[in-house]
Amino acid sequence: DGGITQSPKYLFRKEGQNVTLSCEQNLNHDAMYWYRQDPGQGLRLIYYSQIVNDFQKGDIAEGYSVSREKKESFPLTVTSAQKNPTAFYLCASSRQGRNTEAFFGQGTRLTVV
Amino acid sequence: GENVEQHPSTLSVQEGDSAVIKCTYSDSASNYFPWYKQELGKRPQLIIDIRSNVGEKKDQRIAVTLNKTAKHFSLHITETQPEDSAVYFCAASRMRSGGGADGLTFGKGTHLIIQP
Numbered sequence: 001d002g003g004i005t006q007s008p009k010y011l012f013r014k015e016g017q018n019v020t021l022s023c024e025q026n027l028n029h030d031a032m033y034w035y036r037q038d039p040g041q042g043l044r045l046i047y048y049s050q051i052v053n054d055f056q057k058g059d060i061a062e063g064y065s066v067s068r069e070k071k072e073s074f075p076l077t078v079t080s081a082q083k084n085p086t087a088f089y090l091c092a093s094s095r096q097g098r099n100t101e102a103f104f105g106q107g108t109r110l111t112v113v
Numbered sequence: 114g115e116n117v118e119q120h121p122s123t124l125s126v127q128e129g130d131s132a133v134i135k136c137t138y139s140d141s142a143s144n145y146f147p148w149y150k151q152e153l154g155k156r157p158q159l160i161i162d163i164r165s166n167v168g169e170k171k172d173q174r175i176a177v178t179l180n181k182t183a184k185h186f187s188l189h190i191t192e193t194q195p196e197d198s199a200v201y202f203c204a205a206s207r208m209r210s211g212g213g214a215d216g217l218t219f220g221k222g223t224h225l226i227i228q229p
Contacts, residue, residue: 021213033216042119042202043157058216059114090156100145100206102217104156 155224
């Protein structure tokens with residue numbers, strides 16, 4: 001369904017713990033992105049990667065880390081340094097070139113308990 | 114960085130009427146402007162996009178217009194139907210000449226409600 005898979009769908013974390021969200025795509029897309037969605041805030045860019053072993057900070061990168069060791073995978077780690085991690089996290093991917101339509105995963109809802 | 118403003122935050126229209134959602138952007142280097150529709154509990158999906166070398170684009174009941182000078186773009190939905198009810202997001206990004214694009218900067222969304 002859609003070629004981009006996020007897991008898990010729901011995730012609970014205790015304060016002070018790091019947690020990693022998975023994102024895998026089989027669309028052969030070069031670019032991958034992580035967004036955070038909060039009510040009334042739209043989608044805000046956390047990190048993006050245009051090629052394997054390279055990534056750039058987005059608008060709200062503090063408290064997050066990523067890796068891009070494989071083209072298909074772009075995991076996001078929410079660290080204990082993130083002050084307000086409870087949110088809906090969306091991963092997306094797109095091709096390089098003129099058609100840059102971003103395809104989104106189904107999202108992971110993270111709750112800090 | 115880019116800043117995208119979107120209005121209104123909520124829009125209620127009668128079924129069959131038209132709906133217009135407006136966005137402005139700040140970075141004159143932005144050249145790609147997609148619109149996404151997100152139904153409750155689902156992922157955002159692209160409904161239409163426009164590039165800066167085009168002023169208007171239509172796809173059936175949906176159209177997007179772009180005014181580069183004023184740095185604003187709008188989504189127009191005609192003959193609205195109940196299934197059009199959703200949250201709509203505009204976005205902007207800069208496509209690089211060598212391929213690739215920076216991440217999309219999104220507006221905060223418009224909740225469109227179609228009244229029967």
